[in-house]
Structures are given as C-alpha cells and as structure tokens.
Amino acid sequence: MDHKIKNASEGIAPMGISALNETVLSNQPESRYECPVCLNWLRDPVITTCGHKFCKKCITSWNSGHCPIDNINLSMKVDIFPDNYTKREIQEQRMSCPFAAKGCSVKVTPLDLDSHISTCEYNQPEASHQSDITIPCSFKAVGCKETFDNQEDLNNHLHNDILTFAVAKMKQNNDMLLRYCMGNYIWKIDNFQARLDAMLKDHYKMLYSPGFYTSPNGYRFCVRLNISPQNPQCFALHVHLMKTEYDDCLDWPFNGRIAFSMINQYNPELTQRDTMMSNSSLIAFRKPTAEICLRGFGYTEYALVSDVIRNGFVKDDVLIVKVSIRCV
Amino acid sequence: MFNIAAKRIIKEIKEVINGDQVEDAALKLELVNDNWMDLRGEFKGPPDTPYEGGAFKLEIKVPETYPFNPPKVRFMTNVWHPNVSSVTGAICLDILKDQWAAALTLRTVMLSIQSLLAAAEPNDPQDAVVATQYKENPELFAKTAKHWTNIYAGGPNHVWEFNRKVEVLIDMGIEEHKARVALSTNDWDIEKATEHLFS
Numbered sequence: 139m140d141h142k143i144k145n146a147s148e149g150i151a152p153m154g155i156s157a158l159n160e161t162v163l164s165n166q167p168e169s170r171y172e173c174p175v176c177l178n179w180l181r182d183p184v185i186t187t188c189g190h191k192f193c194k195k196c197i198t199s200w201n202s203g204h205c206p207i208d209n210i211n212l213s214m215k216v217d218i219f220p221d222n223y224t225k226r227e228i229q230e231q232r233m234s235c236p237f238a239a240k241g242c243s244v245k246v247t248p249l250d251l252d253s254h255i256s257t258c259e260y261n262q263p264e265a266s267h268q269s270d271i272t273i274p275c276s277f278k279a280v281g282c283k284e285t286f287d288n289q290e291d292l293n294n295h296l297h298n299d300i301l302t303f304a305v306a307k308m309k310q311n312n313d314m315l316l317r318y319c320m321g322n323y324i325w326k327i328d329n330f331q332a333r334l335d336a337m338l339k340d341h342y343k344m345l346y347s348p349g350f351y352t353s354p355n356g357y358r359f360c361v362r363l364n365i366s367p368q369n370p371q372c373f374a375l376h377v378h379l380m381k382t383e384y385d386d387c388l389d390w391p392f393n394g395r396i397a398f399s400m401i402n403q404y405n406p407e408l409t410q411r412d413t414m415m416s417n418s419s420l421i422a423f424r425k426p427t428a429e430i431c432l433r434g435f436g437y438t439e440y441a442l443v444s445d446v447i448r449n450g451f452v453k454d455d456v457l458i459v460k461v462s463i464r465c466v
Numbered sequence: 467m468f469n470i471a472a473k474r475i476i477k478e479i480k481e482v483i484n485g486d487q488v489e490d491a492a493l494k495l496e497l498v499n500d501n502w503m504d505l506r507g508e509f510k511g512p513p514d515t516p517y518e519g520g521a522f523k524l525e526i527k528v529p530e531t532y533p534f535n536p537p538k539v540r541f542m543t544n545v546w547h548p549n550v551s552s553v554t555g556a557i558c559l560d561i562l563k564d565q566w567a568a569a570l571t572l573r574t575v576m577l578s579i580q581s582l583l584a585a586a587e588p589n590d591p592q593d594a595v596v597a598t599q600y601k602e603n604p605e606l607f608a609k610t611a612k613h614w615t616n617i618y619a620g621g622p623n624h625v626w627e628f629n630r631k632v633e634v635l636i637d638m639g640i641e642e643h644k645a646r647v648a649l650s651t652n653d654w655d656i657e658k659a660t661e662h663l664f665s
Contacts, residue, residue, distance in 0.1 A: 166477075174569035175533055176470045177477045196470075196568070199534055206568035342624055367626075421637060428642070432633050 167248060171228055175199075175206055179228060179248040185221040186212055194220070237261055277303065312348075321352035321463040325361055330457045334443070341365050346430070349380040352463050357392050358382045360430060361461050366438050373441050376434030377461065379426045391423035392416055394465040400441060401458040404450035410441060471532040475502040478572045493576050495526075503528045507539075507576050511619065512584040516611035517545075520619025524579065525555075526572060536566035539575060544643075546607075546614040546650060548588045548597035557582070558592035595651045603653065610650050617646070631656055635663075 167179045175196035182194040188210045197206075197218060205212050212218065233251050235242040237260035246254050255261060272285040273292050282303055286292040316323070325347040327333065337343045344364035351358050358380040366374040377396055394416050402408035414436070416423050422433040451457055482495040492510040507524035511517030523542040529535045539562055541555035549558040559582055561570060591597030600607045613628040615621035628646075631654055635645035640663060652658035 177474050178470075200568045204567070206570075209565070209567060342626055421633075427636075432629060432636075 171224070171231075171248070180221075180224060181249055183221040183224045183228070184218045185224075186219075187217040188212070191221055191224060235260070281307070316348055316350040317354055319350050321350070321356070321359075321461075321465075323347065323350040323359075323361070323461045323463075325459045325461065327363070327457045327459070328455060330452050330455050334447075337365050338370075338443075341367060341370065346378075347461075350461075351382070352394070352465055355382075355384050355387070357388060357394075357463070357465070359461070359463055361459065362434055362436075363459070365443070366440075369439055371442055371444070372439040373443055373446065374436070374438045375440035375459070376436030377463070378434045379422065379424075379431040381426045381429050385425055388425075390425040391418040391420075392465070393418060393423075394463060396435070397462040398436070398440075399460040399462075400446070400451055401460060402450045403453035403456075403458065408450060410451075412437070412440075469530070471528060471530060472502045474533055475505070475528060475572075479505075481571065482573050482576075492521075493573065495572060495576070503530070505572070506542075507572065509576050509580045511615060511621065512580055515584050516608045517547075517583045517615050517619070518621065519623065520615035520621035522583075522619055524576065533568040533570075536562050536570075537572065537575065538562075539579065544614055544618040545583075546596060546611040547583060548586045548591045548593060548600045549582055550596075551592050552596060552647065552650070553593075556592055558587075558590060599653065606653055610654070614646075614650070628654060635659065 171180055172178070173180045173183075173193045173196050174190070175192055178193070180191055180193055183191050184194050184197055185191050186197075186205055188205050188208055190205055190207045192200075192206070198214070200206050201214065203211060203213070228249065229247050231248055232245040233248050235244045235246070235251070235254060235258055237255075237258050240260040242258055242260040244254060244258070272287060273289065275282040275284045275286070275292065275295060284295055284299070286295065327345060333345060337345070341364075344362050347361040349358045349360045359377045360380055362374075362376045362378060364374050366372040375398060379392060395413060396416065397411065397413040399412075400410045402410070416435065420433065420435060422431060422435040424431075446452065446457065479495050479497070482493050492508075494506075494508040496506055498504040498506055505526040505528065507526050508521055509524075511520040511522060520543070522545065525540050525542050527538040529537070539557060541550055541557065543555075544552065545555070546552060550556070557579060559578060561567070561575065561578055586597075586600060588597045588600045596607070599610070609625055609628070612621065612623050613625040616624055628649070631649055632642060632645050634656060635649065636642055638660070640648070644663070645659075648659040648663050649656070652662055
C-alpha cells in the first residue's frame with residue numbers, strides 16, 4: 139500500500155465525517171468547473187482529445203490508458219493538453235468564506251477556499267448559548283419530554299407536534315391492550331365488504347389480526363381470516379403463533395384451548411362458537427422460527443361466506459370475531 | 467487535508483439524497499459508522515420484473531484508492547438472479563471489475579445494479595445453477611425470483627405453492643433457508659431436493 143495514501147486516510151479519522159461535511163459541501167463547483175474524478179474544482183485543468191476535463195493530478199493517477207468517462211483510449215503523452223482557458227476562468231472566480239455570517243470578509247478563489255477555511259479565525263466551534271430558563275411542554279405529565287426557550291416555540295409545538303404525540307400514545311395504549319388482554323382478543327374487522335371483495339378477487343389475500351398475548355409475557359398469537367383454498371364458498375379461520383422476545387422462557391409446544399366466537403350482532407343467540415384443543419404434535423404449536431409461524435391451526439371451512447354476509451354477522455360494515463386462548 | 471476518496475463519498479451521498487432518482491429508483495445510501503469506507507445502499511426492485519416491490523440492500527466497501535479503483539459491492543439481501551451469487555451475494559458486473567471508470571459514482575453503480583436485475587446476462591453468470599434455470603425454464607426462474615423477493619426483500623407477491631413446499635422440508639427438520647435453496651436449485655422438485663440435501 140502506498141504510504142502517502144495510507145497516511146491521508148488515517149489523518150481524517152479523528153475529525154470524523156461530520157466535520158468534513160461542512161467544509162466539503164460549502165465549496166461546490168458548477169459542473170463545467172468540476173473534475174469528474176475528485177468532484178472538486180478543476181486544479182491545473184487538462185482537456186483530453188475526447189473532450190473531457192480533469193485535474194492534471196487526477197487523470198495522472200487514473201492512468202489506465204482509457205478516459206474515465208467514455209473509456210476511449212488515451213495516451214498520457216499525446217492525448218492530454220493543459221486547459222489554460224478553464225484555469226483562468228476558475229482563477230477569476232471569487233468566493234466568500236462560509237464563515238462570512240460570523241464576520242469573515244475574506245474572498246478567495248475556489249481553489250484557495252479549503253486552505254483558507256482550515257486557517258480562518260472565525261472557524262471556531264459554536265459556543266453553547268443554551269438559555270438557562272427552559273419551558274417544559276404542557277404535556278410533560280403524560281410523558282412529552284420536549285423543552286423550549288420561549289413561549290412561542292412551545293405554542294408551535296403544541297399546534298404541530300402534540301397531535302402526533304397523542305396518536306403515538308394511543309398506539310401505545312393499543313399495544314398495551316394487546317399485551318394485557320390475557321388471551322381474550324376481540325378482532326373488529328372494519329370496511330369488511332371492501333376487504334371481502336378483495337379476497338374474493340384474489341384468493342391469496344388474507345386478513346391478519348394484530349398479535350396478542352395469552353399473558354403479559356406469554357404466548358403471542360394472531361388470527362387469520364381468508365377464503366378457503368379448498369372451498370371458495372367458505373371462510374377459513376386460523377390462529378398463528380408469533381415470535382416474542384421471551385419465547386425461550388416459555389414451554390413448547392404450546393398446550394391449550396382455543397375458542398372462536400363470531401358475534402352475531404343482531405341476534406346474540408346465533409353467535410357461532412367453536413372450541414379446539416391444541417395438538418402438541420403439530421408444527422403450528424412449536425416455537426415459531428419466523429415472525430409469524432407459517433403453519434396455523436383452525437378451520438379451513440369455518441363458515442359459509444353467504445351466511446356471514448346475510449345472517450347478521452356484519453353490522454355497519456364491521457365483522458367481530460372474538461378469540462379466547464387459554465394455556466392448560 | 468482529506469483524501470479524494472473521503473471527499474467524494476460525502477459528495478456522492480449528497481448526490482444520492484438530492485438526486486432526481488430518489489423518487490423513481492428509491493435509492494438510499496448511508497454510512498454504517500462515522501467512516502466513509504463502509505456504506506449501505508438500498509434500492510427498489512425494478513417494476514415489471516420478479517423483483518418488483520422488493521427492497522434490496524447492498525454492502526459497499528470503498529477502497530482507500532477510490533475512485534481509481536472500484537468499490538466492492540455485494541448484495542446483503544438474498545437474491546435469485548443469474549449474475550448474483552445466491553450464496554454470497556457477489557455481483558458479476560463489468561463496471562465493478564475491468565470496466566470501472568473513475569467518473570462512475572455510487573449512484574450510477576447502484577442504478578447499474580438495479581438495471582442488471584431487470585436485464586440479466588445469463589451468458590456471463592455468477593451463479594451457474596440460476597443461469598441454467600433462467601435459460602431452460604424462464605417461467606420457473608421468474609416464480610423463484612419472485613418468491614425470494616417476497617421472503618428476503620419484503621416483496622408483496624406471495625408464491626404460496628413454494629411456501630408450502632418449503633414447509634414440507636421444514637417439517638423434515640431442515641432449516642428454512644437451506645430448504646429454500648435446495649428446492650430452488652432443484653426446480654422445486656421435493657424429491658430431488660431431499661436427495662440433494664441428504665446425499
């Protein structure tokens with residue numbers, strides 16, 4: 139490895155990429171003054187017989203016998219000429235120091251800007267001017283940790299962000315419900331007709347419920363409803379085990395009782411109830427290896443689609459399936 | 467002060483973030499740590515191909531001699547494609563080897579890899595098994611590629627038939643990815659795949 143190159147890369151390590159960011163990006167050439175190799179201002183520009191410009195040093199380092207842009211054969215000796223016209227144009231440009239806002243009035247040619255920036259007396263780390271008095275968000279009590287320097291910023295925050303916060307909080311509450319439901323999950327499927335139409339059109343479409351827990355650190359299941367692949371007149375209804383962070387602490391395979399109730403929202407007596415026992419020989423009850431276990435357990439022909447639609451199970455375009463899972 | 471490579475990488479990241487292609491090709495490029503030599507790229511599978519809808523991650527290692535030498539790029543997402551190794555993710559693409567040019571950037575490299583997914587070169591394969599399938603059974607190839615996109619790149623199109631076949635092998639106690647590779651390389655013939663696994 140070439141020693142010069144190696145040193146250069148070690149040199150940047152302590153400064154890190156973020157420091158480099160500011161200096162590099164503040165000095166962006168127009169494309170006609172940009173070297174396509176280093177993406178910087180052309181330094182000692184040369185032009186090739188195929189009509190491309192490079193820094194002299196860049197094209198010399200490339201040295202492959204081909205143009206870096208169009209791969210046309212290039213001989214270093216006869217196909218490359220100094221481009222003094224472009225060189226003069228670049229030298230006539232003057233750029234303000236990026237620290238002009240802090241008071242630096244120096245104007246230099248683009249080629250000298252980098253070396254000026256590194257020695258510029260205004261190039262100092264920001265003094266921290268954090269105000270001593272900060273106003274906490276009015277919703278601090280429910281968990282918002284934002285603080286503000288003035289009332290106006292707080293007002294802006296209350297207008298713009300607090301709704302997002304409330305939605306996040308609600309989602310968190312939903313997650314809590316799923317975790318603390320003790321295996322009793324009520325799955326409300328809204329927009330049911332539209333979802334059903336989509337499933338009838340494409341039998342591979344399936345509806346999955348969110349994952350819910352049999353106890354706060356227990357087994358996690360979700361429910362799947364789809365058109366039965368064997369009999370398109372019927373719905374299939376299955377539960378699937380899902381991965382949790384504490385799966386290693388649980389006993390496998392899962393053993394328990396699984397009950398489905400499809401609620402009849404007009405006549406509770408017609409609610410369809412079914413109970414099944416787990417079968418420990420099935421993959422469906424082994425410790426899941428995927429986020430959702432590929433194998434489910436349930437009924438491939440759970441209910442006739444026409445029955446569900448006509449006989450009072452769907453109300454206000456919502457179908458409700460209650461699932462209750464108990465370990466034994 | 468800094469070497470060319472570091473400066474270029476910063477500009478190139480900016481180019482990807484600000485580029486027009488962000489919407490169409492959905493390119494992403496970011497540093498792994500605060501270190502310009504180690505990057506992650508991501509792009510969307512090209513439309514009207516089996517890779518559509520998938521998000522493909524790339525590992526990009528930039529040599530200290532960049533841009534005079536090409537970056538080392540490989541897929542981190544498993545891909546079923548004649549010019550990508552299904553095992554290591556190595557990519558067979560001329561511009562990453564002898565056709566590299568200093569004026570190419572990480573953005574153009576990622577766009578080239580994206581177009582490689584849309585237009586395979588089965589006569590210059592990286593993965594001979596995939597290339598043979600591509601040439602001899604293009605329909606099965608497309609379905610397998612779609613299945614891998616669904617499983618590994620989050621693509622939306624399930625291939626249930628293949629999911630079921632993988633399950634059959636999982637039931638025999640074979641690890642899922644191994645099962646999928648065995649089936650994919652044996653044209654989804656369960657018998658041949660098991661023979662291959664147990665021989």
